Every structure is written in structure tokens, then in C-alpha cells.
Amino acid sequence: MANVQAGVPPTEKALEAERAGARPRSDLSRQRLRSAWLFLAPMILVLTLVAGWPLVKTIWFSLTDASLSDLEGAKFVGLRNYYEYVDYGDGEGEYFGLLFDPQWWNAVWNTVYYSVISVTIETILGLAFALVLNAEFKGRSVVRAAVLIPWAIPTIVSAKMWAWMMNDQFGILNDMLMSIGILSSPVAWTADPDTAMWAVIIVDVWKTTPFMALLILAGLQMVPGDVYEAAKIDGIHPVKVFWKVTLPLIRPAILVAVIFRALDALRVFDLIYVLTPNNTQTKSMSVFAQENLFQFDKFAYGSAASTLLFLVIAFITLFYIKVARLDLGGRGK
């Protein structure tokens, strides 16, 4: 589903325009603007081709009756895939369409739930990891590299690996928990509706915490050392230093890391598809869209789901940027 691209931050173009409106341009700045456009043109062209075009095409398909076996013969049907009232003729009727599909809203809920919980845990753990990795100790570079291993493993491989570890009969997880006495009988982690979502979250946290740690660590290393020295001389408690000095200074880095991660989490597909395919409790928006696009004869309906997925993610991202007052343009320093 390469056509689902969302949350593009406000472009340089918009910022330029805003700045340009503020004061009259000189010849030099006009020339700079021109060369900036020249350099940006290839990227804009490529983005239009690989992201813009599929997106437009997907939105178009969502307004047709396309099926995979006959894409050319798709006819425009308006918003029927989103919203439709079918009158059965005897005074009775029913609403159809994505907006009235409880399974779709269940997928939206699953995705948001998964994203909020996993990103929260990953941020807290990532911050802790970053603080440890930022400290001076022997063998730090080895540990820094080792921490990245889960992130380097392809998701399909780590999902399959965890699926075996969580297997109820042969899985090492049950074996370990039972031998130390936490469990009395094996748990079917990925099959039980109560644990399935948590199984997915555990694997995601394992995989993505290094990514968060890395981004936050980069932010930590930007903090000038003299700030800490000053705090030390003043005899301020380290915990207070963390809350009053470190955290405010790395806040921008954390916010950016969170939005990267959240965008990824909201599109989650491969992990769930491998670990708990077809479970109602873990079906995400992307899995729902894939199922309709390719498994069922409902390409148009799946396209509508992809379009809504795009809108949902765009909405959440804009909301987040607004609430966090995130400055992606790098101004206001």
C-alpha cells in the first residue's frame, strides 16, 4: 500500500511564501528562491509520480465500482463506497458503505489503540535507553551498536521469530514463564483475544524502542555540557536537573521522534499480518484495506478504506502538530 502517504510536514514552499509575504524581496533573495526551486524540482517530480499519483488514483478508485479483475471497466458511482442507503422497497432499508461498517470502525479503534500504547511505551523506554547510552561507560560503543539489532531485523523475520517464541506448545516464552513459576499453564499469546493485541504491542516495543532511543540520543548529544556543569556547581539534585534542564532541552527531539513513530504505527500492516492474521481484535486499518483490495472482490471498497486511512492519519498528524506546537520548520529558536 505504497499509496498511503500521510502527514507530510508543511513544505519549505509554504514557509518561503510566508516569509516572502512578510517583507519585500531583494534581487539576491529572488535569485536564491529560483535556484531553490530548481534544486527542489526533481524531488517534487519524483514525489508526484511515486506518492501523489497513486494517491489520486486510489481516491479515484474509491469513487468507482472497480474490481481487481476489471480495473479498466471501473465506472463512477459517487460516494457509494462510503455511504449508501439501500431501499428494499417495502419501506425497509439499510445503510451500507464504509462509514456504516462496524468492522471498519473496529479496525480504526484497534489501530489507534495499538499506536497510542506502543508509541507511549516506546517513548518512555527509548528515553531511558538514550539516557543510559549517553552516559560515559566502558564498552559504550559496543552497547550502542547492540541495542540497534532489533531495529535492523526485517519486521517479517522478527514477527515470525516471535510467533514461534509465543507458540503455546513449543514456545520458549511459556517455557520460561512456567519454569520460574509465573504461569501455571501455557498461554496461547497470539490466539487468545485478550492477549493478542498485547502480543503485537510487545513485539513492536521490542523492535522499535532502539529507533526511539537513537533519535532521542541524538537530541541528548545536542545538549551543551556546560549546562550540566553549572547545575552541578549549584548542587542541584540530578532528578531535578533531568526534569528542569534535560527534558525541556530534548523536548523537540522527542516530539519529532514520536511523530515519526506514530505515523509508522498508524500504518501498521506486516507485524499484525504475520503474527495474528485475521484476528478481529488486532485487525488494523491497513489489514482491513488489504483484505478488501486483494482477498475479497471489493477493490473499490478497499480503495475507499485506503483513502479514509490516509485521511485519518492526516487528521491525527495535524492535530498532534497543533497540540504539541511542534515546529517542523526549524524557526523560533
Next chain:
Amino acid sequence: MNFRNMAAAVAASALFCAGGASAEELALVSGSVGKDISELRMQLDEFEKESGHTVKIVEMPASTTDQFGQYRLWLSAGNEDVDVYRTDVIWAPQLAGSFVDLKDAMKDETPRHNPSIIESQTVDGKLVAFPMYTDAPALYYRTDLLEKYGKEPPKTWSELAETAKEIVDKEHEAGNGQLTGFVFQGAPYEGLTCDGLEWVASSDGGRIVSAEGDITINNEKAAAALEMVKGWIGTIAPDGVLSYKEEESRGVWQTGNAVFMRNWPYAYALSNGADSAVKGKFDVVPLPAGEGGKSAACLGGWNLAISKYSKHQDAAIELVKFLSSEKAQKQRALNQSRLPTITALYDDPEIAKAQPIVASWGEVVENAVPRPSAPTKRQYNEVSKEFWTAVNETLAGRGSAADNLDKLEKRLRRLKRREWE
């Protein structure tokens, strides 16, 4: 599409190089369970020697659901790289438009095959795919354990539950804590539709959707059957059975950790393999019957279909003829206990000796219950998904069987609207 042009260019240049020779390069795509692929490769080597063509296998995962999504994508993109598809028995109505009509090409072979299987692959008079082997599940049971406790192989589901419980309880007391009673395919996927259909149909609860297209699933007998199965989870069947497909259940069974297993005949040859803990300690019977019903086995099986985008259709037909021939089907029966579709092979003495399950399964195949893929047409996959979801949720303890079947009926009615299409 670019990639179509590219494929055409490759094909054209290949033609030049070959100078019009008859040896062609074919690609066959197939899912894999057990020893499917190594066995197929062996037969293809033979075919290559006989015909001079070469055949490449494109290997796919075991799950029929995963395969279907990929194949549909390739076919709708007009993929020319794959000539022959191994197709599930339920796919014919959904993929009919993308495959070549085999009616004329196979007219000499057709009469020797089971007519209802040929019928299942015929859509509006077009023979979409030709049978390679068929499938009808069995109840596998441990002869050693049943003998030890003086039990007969069960004829009904309640007998099965009783026997399993008694044996597991006593074995657990004796220190065999790993043993579980019954394993089947409970993961939410196409396999659960088979298992679920068997429980419902064997309790006289109908076939989800009738041959005329009426939605029949919401009835008391079907609900009672699912409630019965729900009672097994966590007692005679492990909780994890709700994530098992064929190979996971075979894993538990073949390591000697289950008294009973519901599985396809392929597991027979593998369970008798040298590395199997249950070798020589098991046998098979037809699946048990439910209350007021008779044993029902879901009709499975795999077929061969030729893509209409293939550039080598004549060679592909040769390949289909070879792989569905009596010789190939016999080999598959002998080595893998795969059930032939050529009816005469059920009387073959050599097969009867090597794989007794095959010889005794003729009648089960004759009476096998088809999934409602014909009446629900192109919507079958969605119908099946709704059914397996309802069954899986019931077994997992999310809502009662009656409520879930009620919801299922409403969902199916929404899908169908006026007519299946």
C-alpha cells in the same frame, strides 16, 4: 504496464535465441504443505526429461488465504511470468476469468476423474482448472493409547470428547503432562471454515449457504454444534488451537502430544515417517458425526489452472496433463498419501498396501461436503471470512454461538443484498 512490455521483450528475445525450438521454459506456482514441493520437483524432473521443456517452481506459503491474495494480484496485473497455478478447489468461481478453458484440451482425460470434482471446477460451462489431487479429512487417533484404556475409535463427537478426556486425565496422572486430547485447525482462516462446516454439517445444521444461495447458518443445530466445540477449548483441546493451522496441529500430533487430530490425508504419510514419534502407533477413521447427523468431511483438493496471460499455453497443457495423469496421481498417493481424483486408483492394490488410508477413502471423497463457493460466486471469500470469524470468536468465548450466528446471518444478508454476484 511497463512490466508487461518488459516480459514481452524478454519472451521475444528468448524466442530468437531458441531459434523456434519446441523446448520452453514454464513456471508453476504452488503453495507448500509437508513434502509438496520436493515431491513436485521430482515429478517435474521427470516431465522435463520426457518433454524437453524446463519447469521452474515458484514456492508460496502454506496458507491458501495468503496464496489467493498474491495470485489475484498477479492475474489482475496480467503477469506473464507464471504459466500454471496450483489452485484451491474453492477458487474456480472467483478466478474463472483469468484462466484458460481446459474443456477441449482435457476432453480425453476428463471421464476418468471424479465427476463432482470436475463439476466443482466448471464455471458457466468453462473448465477453469483440472484436478491434481483431492482432499477429504480424517480423524487420526492413537491406537496405542486407545488400546491401553480399552477404547474404540469414536463414532460421534461426544464419544470423542469423553474418550479424549478420560485418556488425558489418566495420562496426566501418570506423569505425561504434555498430552492433549484433540487438535484441529482453529485459527481464523480458510481451514477453520472447513472444520466449522464439518461440525455444523455433521450435526445436520446445513452448509452455511445452501446450493440455491439461501443463508441457512442461523439455526439451533449449528449453534449447538459450535457450543459443543467451545466446550472443548481448554479442556480436551489446548487454548492455542485457536491459532493452529494444518502444520501446527500436525506438529503437536506428530511429536506424540495429542490423542486425536483432525487433518487431511497428507499427514498420514508424514506421521509414518522415520522422524515421527507416532510412527506405527496411529490409524484413521472418518470424522465423527454430531447429534442427529452423519459424518461430514469438507471437500478440499488442489487443481492446476493455466493463466490466460501465459505465452506457453500448449506446453502448459502438456504439463497439466502430466501432473494430473494416472502415473503422477499414483506416485502422489504412494509417497504422500494424497487422494487421487482418478476413480480407478482407489482399487489399486499397490496403493492399498502402501497407504491404506487412500484405498479406504473412496467413499469419504464421494460423500464429501463442498464449501458454498459455487452459490456465493465471487463473494465466497468474504462469506468464508465472516463464517470463520464467527466460529473463532465463539470458540474464544466472545459471545454465545447463537448470538454470533445471528450476527453472522445479518452480515451475510448485507453481503448478499438481493442476489450473490
